[in-house]
Amino acid sequence: MDTIDYIERSTNKIKKEYVVAKGALRWLYYTPGGKITLHMLLKRKLASTIVGHFMNSPLSYNQVNKFIKKHKVDLSLYHDEGGYKTFNEFFHRRIKKEKRPIGEALVSPADGKLLAFQNLSHLPTFFIKGSEFALHEFLSDEHLAEKYKDGSMVIVRLAPTDYHRYHFPVSGLATESKSLKGRYFSVSPVAMKKSIKILSQNRRVFNLIKSKEYGDVLMAEIGATLVGSIVQTYKPNSVVKKGDEKGYFAYGGSTIVLIFEKDKITIDADLLKNTKRHLETEVKMGETIGR
Numbered sequence: 001m002d003t004i005d006y007i008e009r010s011t012n013k014i015k016k017e018y019v020v021a022k023g024a025l026r027w028l029y030y031t032p033g034g035k036i037t038l039h040m041l042l043k044r045k046l047a048s049t050i051v052g053h054f055m056n057s058p059l060s061y062n063q064v065n066k067f068i069k070k071h072k073v074d075l076s077l078y079h080d081e082g083g084y085k086t087f088n089e090f091f092h093r094r095i096k097k098e099k100r101p102i103g104e105a106l107v108s109p110a111d112g113k114l115l116a117f118q119n120l121s122h123l124p125t126f127f128i129k130g131s132e133f134a135l136h137e138f139l140s141d142e143h144l145a146e147k148y149k150d151g152s153m154v155i156v157r158l159a160p161t162d163y164h165r166y167h168f169p170v171s172g173l174a175t176e177s178k179s180l181k182g183r184y185f186s187v188s189p190v191a192m193k194k195s196i197k198i199l200s201q202n203r204r205v206f207n208l209i210k211s212k213e214y215g216d217v218l219m220a221e222i223g224a225t226l227v228g229s230i231v232q233t234y235k236p237n238s239v240v241k242k243g244d245e246k247g248y249f250a251y252g253g254s255t256i257v258l259i260f261e262k263d264k265i266t267i268d269a270d271l272l273k274n275t276k277r278h279l280e281t282e283v284k285m286g287e288t289i290g291r
Helices: 022-030 032-042 045-055 058-071 087-091 120-125 135-139 142-147 269-276
Strands: 003-008 013-018 112-117 152-158 165-167 172-174 178-180 204-211 215-222 230-232 238-240 245-249 254-260 280-283 288-290
Touching: 045 058, 045 087, 058 087, 112 120, 112 269, 112 288, 120 152, 135 142, 152 288, 215 245, 269 280
Parallel strands: 003 280
Antiparallel strands: 003 013, 112 152, 112 280, 152 254, 165 245, 172 204, 172 238, 178 204, 204 215, 215 254, 230 245
């Protein structure tokens, strides 16, 4: 899988995303030697911690310009353009507000590629057989799992080249985050193609946003291989506005999952249609994704 097909929403055309470190990911997830390495080292916190320390140190400075040139990052979208002292300063750079206007109704929490399911019962038909997503395993809470049974789900995948701060998709009272320990598997489609269970096995942090319009929206941030940390910047148990910053990921691609109670939202039809075609849709933070 050298490239990933996705839908560019503004044109409704199929585009190709080039997988960062595709060769290494294929080796890790599809060869005997790679699988041993993955289970012995990379999925453990040690590797991510070591990489995280490096990306926070001045030694990582030389990687910034290389990354910008290789992936053609438009620095004019961000604050402190060109003034980054470490790779992580660049990686979780702040975007200029005017570059991400906040839309009507329910909006995307991040820049990334999106999959949408109006009903969680549709998940088994999308992912590989034998790789079912179990809500009680993902939340590690039987009561919450029952609350969101037959609800809706949105998965936003952030590639390493994306803007890595995430924001609230709705307004409401944001509860304190709960952290669940886990491994550090990659969330790249190269890995996800093997098993959706990765979402329930990786380290994840989630909280509720108690919204008048959309009920209790569950928002989860998921760590992955070489993600140094998941940092929450919002004040727990406070009222937040749609589009307010919630936190950021340090180095590495990662994923955000939104889960809604049954019949509380209607996801935009184009997102559902693309998902049924097994295609992600490119979205930007603040873009309307449902009502």
